[in-house]
Amino acid sequence: xxxxxxxxxxxxxxxxxxxxxxxxxxxxxxxxxxxxxxxxxxxxxxxxxxxxxxxxxxxxxxxxxxxxxxxxxxxxxxxxxxxxxxxxxxxxxxxxxxxxxxxxxxxxxxxxxxxxxxxxxxxxxxxxxxxxxxxxxxxxxxxxxxxxxxxxxxxxxxxxxxxxxxxxxxxxxxxxxxxxxxxxxxxxxxxxxxxxxxxxxxxxxxxxxxxxxxxxxxxxxxxxxxxxxxxxxxxxxxxxxxxxxxxxxxxxxxxxxxxxxxxxxxxxxxxxxxxxxxxxxxxxxxxxxxxxxxxxxxxxxxxxxxxxxxxxxxxxxxxxxxxxxxxxxxxxxxxxxxxxxxxxxxxxxxxxxxxxxxxxxxxxxxxxxxxxxxxxxxxxxxxx
Numbered sequence: 001x002x003x004x005x006x007x008x009x010x011x012x013x014x015x016x017x018x019x020x021x022x023x024x025x026x027x028x029x030x031x032x033x034x035x036x037x038x039x040x041x042x043x044x045x046x047x048x049x050x051x052x053x054x055x056x057x058x059x060x061x062x063x064x065x066x067x068x069x070x071x072x073x074x075x076x077x078x079x080x081x082x083x084x085x086x087x088x089x090x091x092x093x094x095x096x097x098x099x100x101x102x103x104x105x106x107x108x109x110x111x112x113x114x115x116x117x118x119x120x121x122x123x124x125x126x127x128x129x130x131x132x133x134x135x136x137x138x139x140x141x142x143x144x145x146x147x148x149x150x151x152x153x154x155x156x157x158x159x160x161x162x163x164x165x166x167x168x169x170x171x172x173x174x175x176x177x178x179x180x181x182x183x184x185x186x187x188x189x190x191x192x193x194x195x196x197x198x199x200x201x202x203x204x205x206x207x208x209x210x211x212x213x214x215x216x217x218x219x220x221x222x223x224x225x226x227x228x229x230x231x232x233x234x235x236x237x238x239x240x241x242x243x244x245x246x247x248x249x250x251x252x253x254x255x256x257x258x259x260x261x262x263x264x265x266x267x268x269x270x271x272x273x274x275x276x277x278x279x280x281x282x283x284x285x286x287x288x289x290x291x292x293x294x295x296x297x298x299x300x301x302x303x304x305x306x307x308x309x310x311x312x313x314x315x316x317x318x319x320x321x322x323x324x325x326x327x328x329x330x331x332x333x334x335x336x337x338x339x340x341x342x343x344x345x346x347x348x349x350x351x352x353x354x355x356x357x358x359x360x361x362x363x364x365x366x367x368x369x370x371x372x373x374x375x376x377x378x379x380x381x382x383x384x
Contacts, residue, residue, distance in 0.1 A: 063127050066380060069320050071336045080338035081118035083304035084318055087340050090296040091316025095384035099125045126380040131351045139352025141323040141335060143371035144209055146292050146360035149202040151214035161203045162186050162194030166228030166281035175231035178277030195284050201261035204273050207280040211292045221287040232277040234346050240275050253328050254369025291360055294343030302359030307343035312351040317341040318380040321354060323373035331370040352377050
């Protein structure tokens with residue numbers, strides 16, 4: 001799921017603006033995968049289009065200083081510097097590598113790195129180019145997170161849905177049966193013993209996120225990492241649930257969807273979940289207490305990493321996002337700040353489209369589920 005926001009004040013991640021609403025994971029989440037892989041660790045769904053803001057605001061001219069960005073003076077530049085310095089090694093273009101080496105040098109010689117030094121690093125090392133949609137209008141910001149769920153080693157009451165390992169010989173792009181068929185005969189679909197057992201709605205949401213953390217009855221924990229998928233297209237269930245009158249149009253946050261599925265656990269909920277034919281298989285890894293890797297192969301810094309369309313962005317790109325006007329109940333007013341492109345997802349498409357990683361756990365998930373905001377984005381182009 002997705003959650004996390006930022007505001008108009010300085011903070012240690014993209015900031016959530018004044019109105020304390022919450023973020024959107026309209027089950028229109030897109031499944032991104034965690035270790036490096038083309039489809040990313042989580043998966044948001046398109047859902048209904050967000051309302052366009054009254055005035056999108058002026059686009060930043062190419063080649064100008066980051067100081068022209070809206071809200072630049074209020075940014076937590078030190079937190080942004082640390083997030084980029086921790087992940088900039090994934091950048092491949094020479095100018096980005098030059099700035100990455102410069103950041104490493106600052107870390108070595110400045111003890112500590114100060115907020116003013118971090119701000120000067122960005123202002124002297126990068127220029128700004130606005131990203132634009134084909135029609136010049138706003139794009140879309142959603143959010144995702146790394147869920148933490150209870151699990152069992154064997155079936156136990158509501159814990160009746162198996163977490164499956166991929167079938168032997170699976171290859172990327174292979175098309176397997178849709179969700180409903182896999183769930184009807186999991187042994188045939190996987191060919192291996194279940195890795196764990198979960199509540200159906202929890203597993204469904206973990207598959208949307210592409211990874212998660214499990215806590216077993218003895219207190220032990222493990223990370224469920226993306227291992228394979230069935231090759232079916234992701235379909236968000238938020239819109240059909242609203243169209244069927246199961247939830248109100250502005251009440252399709254991740255928490256609202258999950259609550260409905262839990263309240264209707266059994267054939268009714270499974271029929272709704274089957275509307276999304278995509279199915280994710282997992283592997284179980286030790287839980288190191290940190291955050292999952294994105295498709296770029298490095299851990300995702302909470303509220304400082306985004307999933308993007310690799311057709312328009314590169315891993316390691318430094319990006320300024322500005323998003324306000326979310327229309328989901330409980331949504332925060334706005335998100336604004338520096339983030340790093342470190343992931344991708346099957347529903348993240350277009351030049352002004354981003355999925356913000358909020359962190360791990362329930363609080364991150366609650367916020368992420370309400371993020372659905374009109375978005376503007378700027379690329380910070382490194383100077384060689």
